[in-house]
Amino acid sequence: MTNKTGYTVKIADNEIEFDLIHRLNYKTFVEEIPQHEINERGYLVDKFHAENTYIISLDGHKLAGMVAVRGHRPFSLDSKIPDLNSYLPENKKICELRLLTIEKEYRRGYAFYDLAKNLVKYCRENNYDYAIISGTTRQQKLYKHIGFAPFYHLVGKEGAFYQPMYINVEKLEMGLGKLLNRIETGEKERQIVNLLPGPVELHAEVIKEFEKPAVSHRGESFINDFNIAKNLLCKYVSSSKVEIFTGSGTLANEAVAAQLSDIKGTGLILACGEFGERLVKIADRHGLDFKLFKKEWGEVFTRKEIVEFLDNELPECSWLWTVHCETSTGALNDLSMLEEVSSERGIKLCLDCISSIGTIPLNLSNIYLASGTSGKAVGGYAGLALVFYNHDIKPSENIPLYFDIGYYNSKNGIPFTIPTNSVYALKRAIELLSREDKFAKIKAISSFLRQELLSLGLKVIIPEQYSSPAVITFALPLGLCSKKFGQIMGEKGYLLSFNSYYLIERNWAQACIMGEININYIEGFKKSLMEALNK
Structure with missing residues (x-):
């Protein structure tokens, strides 16, 4: 059915829709996440295709998103986790969710919410109590926000790791309510960028x-x-x-x-x-x-x-x-x-x-x-x-x-x-x-942060040729307390080092690149710096 957001959400039931599913499956799990091998057709048919029920979201004739639901054992996770039942709730009817994907251009709107809402409806109609999923590590914050709980270590391979998780159907419905509120209010989940020398952001x-x-x-x-x-x-x-x-x-x-x-x-x-x-x-x-x-x-x-x-x-x-x-x-x-x-x-x-x-x-x-x-x-x-x-x-x-x-x-x-x-x-x-080539990543982030600091007239203590790329120490202007500055930056999502007594004494702060840092998350660093400096 077509809803107020303009998407048609339904169960796939014809060859045209199945063709779209196989192509999006290839695009996501071959080109974006390198789980499967490249082929010339640009087409990937799931091994459980004949048993899958596909809930799809259509924008006109374009496939915006999909998820496959399957209640028959063995699940895909049965082959990855020994004695899978020992990790799952007893005496509950469970389905497995797979191939959950949203086309990139639809990832910031209602497409996922509408798809998941209809997934809940389908689970209720078929009396499923719980759903399990191998969720990509790239979307763990979304899964956790909705309420999925991890129950085993990562599975998969380099570049395509997945976290086994499960969720109660009622909890899924509640989590979607929270997600809808974020979408409608325009609230964005703040990305915390850890620029501390320790503790650092750790790999999953x-x-x-x-x-x-x-x-x-x-x-x-x-x-x-x-x-x-x-x-x-x-x-x-x-x-x-x-x-x-x-x-x-x-x-x-x-x-x-x-x-x-x-x-x-x-x-x-x-x-x-x-x-x-x-x-x-x-x-x-x-x-x-x-x-x-x-x-x-x-x-x-x-x-x-x-x-x-x-x-x-x-x-x-x-x-x-x-x-x-x-x-x-x-x-x-x-x-x-x-x-x-x-x-x-x-x-x-x-x-x-x-x-x-x-x-x-x-x-x-x-x-x-x-x-x-x-x-x-x-x-x-x-x-x-x-x-x-x-x-x-x-x-x-x-x-x-x-x-x-x-x-x-x-x-x-x-x-x-x-x-x-x-x-x-x-x-x-x-x-x-x-x-991993961590050194090149540290150097790239360091050069970016150093340039942003210098562009605002801040004094960096050590010239680049004599400095570690992983530690950038800078002085705050007279009249601006480094501790207050660091707290403001923290509120804006950038965790700087400023609390050590030797930094407080000199009115210094530090940006350190030692842990897991996504370079895309630091694009707003200069804007946050300017706002903190002017407060």
Whole structure:
């Protein structure tokens, strides 16, 4: 029947309509979502076509949208989920929804609402209590808004992942009422853009891994997966070995300091921001013998400066420790230069790489010790500390047991309890990092954001050639409180870093590109900046 929105919503019942269905099926699940193989006909007939009931929405003779309903077992999900019944409500009549799609030009209007409203009517007429669906990960916000509940991890393949979900028919009807209200009032769901250095927006597959039941950290299967995760981490940064501790990135630096305390000689710490100065505090508490070369925040170290300091202050330097990406400013110290200076003088080079792993290409094969974390740009949940190294380390009775890298190595990396959920999330995160070209994406978003800030006359603390692309620190004009500015930007959907005491003291804010960010969501950044600056 034709409704007030102009669409004709009906059950497909003729060859002309079936032809339109097969063509839209191909357009959606071959060209847009690469689930099926390309063919010359541009035609895709569903394997359950003979059993499907198609509810379609027509705009004149054009197919605006469709959904296939089927109540016969086995469902499509039966082949993807072992013992599917164990996840579904008992003693309920259930149908499976498939091939749900709306033509791109109709996705912002009433087409989906009208189609779904008639779907509810069909389900009621056929006494269905629940509907299950494999919903594309590209439309999870819509599904959740309506009321669909996930019940299993993602299925499918790279580029065409789906989330198994179910919904009570009554709840579906209620969810459509909420959707209709949004359509009629013109209300848009705000896209939150996470520009924090942490916690970052996580990939859906990482979240799914974390939400699985915990397992024994002594189980054979977990130990095998744990070692796979370690190998992936090492391969990603070209390091020979890594140990994983339970704790934050700061704990990783504590472990580095503990290891340095077992080395004879005087070291050098380079500091040009909050986290370099934190290394100094850690070194002091571990009783390390070192000299400090400190520069102003917003500066980076040059080869000439370091060589002159070593010549004049510390000609017999045992180790050098600094932050690669100084998160408080965005300054990126030159890794190749640091390696050259250290190699020339036989210095053991140690780096805090917490904010650089996953943001720029890294080769840590010549680094003595390097710290990292499971969070930030690595893309896992915070809470696992990483220490990379390229030499044999034996247990030492001079080092507290929990910080003893050699002890971890002697116990195959798991001397103590470790949260298995976090490890599995980390494993999936590093698998995704290894497949995706995240660096190019970060660079593109960074260039866009930096240009928008500069175009409004804001001072960016670190020039682009000396800055990490993943951290853009900028100063707010006199008279405008950075904390208030950050809160306004948050209300507009852009989560900036501004609450740290060192940022508040300097009236700075930061835009960081470390997590899952859709470049399309930042188009309104400049407009929001202008409004926040003028409030």
